[in-house]
Amino acid sequence: MLLMILLAPGCSVILCSAAFAQADPLPSWNDGAARTAIVDFVARVTTPGGRDFVPPAERIATFDNDGTLWTEQPYYFQLAFALGRVKAMASEHPDWKARQPFKAVLEGDSKALAATGEKGLLQIIAATHAGMTTDAFAASVRDWLATAKHPRFNRPYDSLVYQPMLELLAYLRANGFKTFVVSGGGVEFMRPWMERVYGIPPEQVVGSSGVVKFQIGADSKPVLVKEAKVEFIDDGPGKPVGINRFIGRRPIFAFGNSDGDLQMLQWTTAGSGARFAGIVHHTDEAREYAYDRQSKIGKLDKALNAAAAGGWTVVDMKQDWKEVFPPLTTADAAKEAKP
Amino acid sequence: MLLMILLAPGCSVILCSAAFAQADPLPSWNDGAARTAIVDFVARVTTPGGRDFVPPAERIATFDNDGTLWTEQPYYFQLAFALGRVKAMASEHPDWKARQPFKAVLEGDSKALAATGEKGLLQIIAATHAGMTTDAFAASVRDWLATAKHPRFNRPYDSLVYQPMLELLAYLRANGFKTFVVSGGGVEFMRPWMERVYGIPPEQVVGSSGVVKFQIGADSKPVLVKEAKVEFIDDGPGKPVGINRFIGRRPIFAFGNSDGDLQMLQWTTAGSGARFAGIVHHTDEAREYAYDRQSKIGKLDKALNAAAAGGWTVVDMKQDWKEVFPPLTTADAAKEAKP
Numbered sequence: 001m002l003l004m005i006l007l008a009p010g011c012s013v014i015l016c017s018a019a020f021a022q023a024d025p026l027p028s029w030n031d032g033a034a035r036t037a038i039v040d041f042v043a044r045v046t047t048p049g050g051r052d053f054v055p056p057a058e059r060i061a062t063f064d065n066d067g068t069l070w071t072e073q074p075y076y077f078q079l080a081f082a083l084g085r086v087k088a089m090a091s092e093h094p095d096w097k098a099r100q101p102f103k104a105v106l107e108g109d110s111k112a113l114a115a116t117g118e119k120g121l122l123q124i125i126a127a128t129h130a131g132m133t134t135d136a137f138a139a140s141v142r143d144w145l146a147t148a149k150h151p152r153f154n155r156p157y158d159s160l161v162y163q164p165m166l167e168l169l170a171y172l173r174a175n176g177f178k179t180f181v182v183s184g185g186g187v188e189f190m191r192p193w194m195e196r197v198y199g200i201p202p203e204q205v206v207g208s209s210g211v212v213k214f215q216i217g218a219d220s221k222p223v224l225v226k227e228a229k230v231e232f233i234d235d236g237p238g239k240p241v242g243i244n245r246f247i248g249r250r251p252i253f254a255f256g257n258s259d260g261d262l263q264m265l266q267w268t269t270a271g272s273g274a275r276f277a278g279i280v281h282h283t284d285e286a287r288e289y290a291y292d293r294q295s296k297i298g299k300l301d302k303a304l305n306a307a308a309a310g311g312w313t314v315v316d317m318k319q320d321w322k323e324v325f326p327p328l329t330t331a332d333a334a335k336e337a338k339p
Numbered sequence: 340m341l342l343m344i345l346l347a348p349g350c351s352v353i354l355c356s357a358a359f360a361q362a363d364p365l366p367s368w369n370d371g372a373a374r375t376a377i378v379d380f381v382a383r384v385t386t387p388g389g390r391d392f393v394p395p396a397e398r399i400a401t402f403d404n405d406g407t408l409w410t411e412q413p414y415y416f417q418l419a420f421a422l423g424r425v426k427a428m429a430s431e432h433p434d435w436k437a438r439q440p441f442k443a444v445l446e447g448d449s450k451a452l453a454a455t456g457e458k459g460l461l462q463i464i465a466a467t468h469a470g471m472t473t474d475a476f477a478a479s480v481r482d483w484l485a486t487a488k489h490p491r492f493n494r495p496y497d498s499l500v501y502q503p504m505l506e507l508l509a510y511l512r513a514n515g516f517k518t519f520v521v522s523g524g525g526v527e528f529m530r531p532w533m534e535r536v537y538g539i540p541p542e543q544v545v546g547s548s549g550v551v552k553f554q555i556g557a558d559s560k561p562v563l564v565k566e567a568k569v570e571f572i573d574d575g576p577g578k579p580v581g582i583n584r585f586i587g588r589r590p591i592f593a594f595g596n597s598d599g600d601l602q603m604l605q606w607t608t609a610g611s612g613a614r615f616a617g618i619v620h621h622t623d624e625a626r627e628y629a630y631d632r633q634s635k636i637g638k639l640d641k642a643l644n645a646a647a648a649g650g651w652t653v654v655d656m657k658q659d660w661k662e663v664f665p666p667l668t669t670a671d672a673a674k675e676a677k678p
Binding site for chain 2: 057060134178180187191195201202203204205209212213214216221222224237238240241244245246247248249263266267270
């Protein structure tokens with residue numbers, strides 16, 4: 001950067017620095033209380049000598065994923081992945097044609113699927129998430145993302161991320177923050193794509209997990225095999241526990257969108273010094289979805305009350321965001337063009 | 340750096356770059372096979388365009404702690420901490436004077452303590468590691484480090500780290516590696532001091548852990564409380580599992596010193612591309628300790644065979660290290676001077 005400035009023809013250091021400083025780091029955010037709260041907070045904790053200054057090593061920012069960084073309607077995308085996997089794996093499991101809950105998935109019978117309840121869901125998760133190596137599972141996630149499309153938007157699922165939140169992640173990192181995902185989603189489902197999509201490396205993704213076992217394979221090579229046993233649910237009170245376990249220090253900045261994020265936001269704001277808690281409020285039926293207190297997915301009720309009481313920042317998607325989704329990349333568009 | 344070079348009076352870019360390049364990053368390592376293997380590996384994976392080049396994001400290096408980064412004799416230092424805590428907490432527990440295993444600890448009766456066996460040890464760990472908040476526990480670790488001294492070296496425990504390994508950690512980081520600790524030690528015992536001592540932040544420390552629960556305290560503030568229940572043992576086959584869980588990608592460089600590190604080294608070297616596995620072999624009775632195949636603590640037997648078979652790098656402490664421990668800092672010396 002310095003070299004570019006020094007060498008840029010017809011451009012003095014001072015003028016160019018000013019030009020860089022003026023480039024808007026949050027172009028998809030409308031002016032308003034949410035944007036102002038974010039920018040003010042970042043200025044306060046990064047101003048050397050200021051009362052609220054926080055050393056870079058302690059600038060930990062945590063983000064929920066479903067409904068906070070990408071869409072979670074009309075279902076958690078991990079469920080779409082699991083159902084897609086049932087279809088992809090069906091040829092190896094001929095018995096599934098006659099066996100619930102798999103029969104319902106293969107026939108696209110959502111009523112019969114719903115009738116299998118939580119038990120059916122757990123069977124689907126076990127069949128699609130366990131009994132394979134961690135490498136094979138990661139490959140299955142990438143395969144699914146490369147072809148599957150969202151039913152309403154007809155776009156790849158990993159293009160249904162929120163452009164304003166991508167800008168916020170980059171803005172925080174440019175200001176010395178270390179950005180983490182802390183999600184109820186499966187950690188092995190999230191890691192294969194989050195570095196590419198969010199710029200968040202695997203070691204900064206915290207999530208729910210199943211038991212994994214170390215084995216020496218038939219070829220004498222070690223493998224890690226996923227088992228059909230839940231190990232940790234990173235949701236609700238599990239989020240501060242997951243933060244403690246994986247990160248080992250308290251965030252100063254956290255963003256969520258549902259009651260599953262309440263305890264993470266409480267834990268974040270209960271620390272000393274300047275703290276930021278943000279909530280994405282889904283108010284935009286036209287461009288995305290509108291839901292809160294009554295929603296089956298991403299219910300936002302207690303956390304909305306806590307936000308009002310605690311002065312947390314509530315983002316009104318309809319008012320605060322100029323854009324919701326990023327423009328389709330060439331690669332996405334190519335995927336979209338496929339039948 | 341660039342600006343310093345450009346502005347340094349009487350010093351051309353080329354001359355100064357050469358001077359920087361020539362400063363030895365590993366001054367406490369003698370010339371020899373171990374040092375050469377390390378330097379060659381780093382050169383191979385960091386040379387752009389080279390056959391073995393690894394992008395910085397994938398330069399993950401993992402280190403065992405006990406016996407690899409600091410001394411583990413005559414006992415794991417975490418045990419010394421636990422025994423120290425029993426003494427520090429005794430005034431709040433008058434019954435301990437008459438109750439084993441606490442009575443043995445308070446009377447310094449190592450024979451009676453040994454007689455309480457694993458059950459006694461677990462009672463001591465439970466009493467000193469659980470039933471308190473994570474913040475209170477971290478404070479107790481820092482308090483202990485500030486005053487306790489090693490029985491043989493009469494130095495603070497956190498000064499009994501290996502100077503050559505401190506240099507190796509810094510050298511790897513200067514070459515774009517991200518350094519992690521992956522230890523059987525308790526993660527909450529390690530995090531309060533590793534950033535200061537090793538330059539490794541809490542989020543890059545993987546270890547064994549107990550169950551932690553989120554609670555809203557009496558003052559309506561959320562707390563995390565440690566429970567007397569083991570959650571995860573990060574040792575042996577648990578190390579690749581812990582690496583997968585916390586880091587989410589396979590290291591390209593790993594260092595250990597015992598059979599508890601065997602699976603981590605196997606997992607590391609089984610990946611594709613250039614890989615480095617190192618073992619600290621304790622061969623220096625005069626300056627530290629000498630032990631391997633028969634040791635009760637830090638037993639190195641199977642891993643030594645695997646090193647020979649796999650061409651791993653075995654560091655001969657006596658031959659390969661010019662210095663073992665760093666010079667005492669002023670702060671350490673002040674602690675040492677206390678009666």
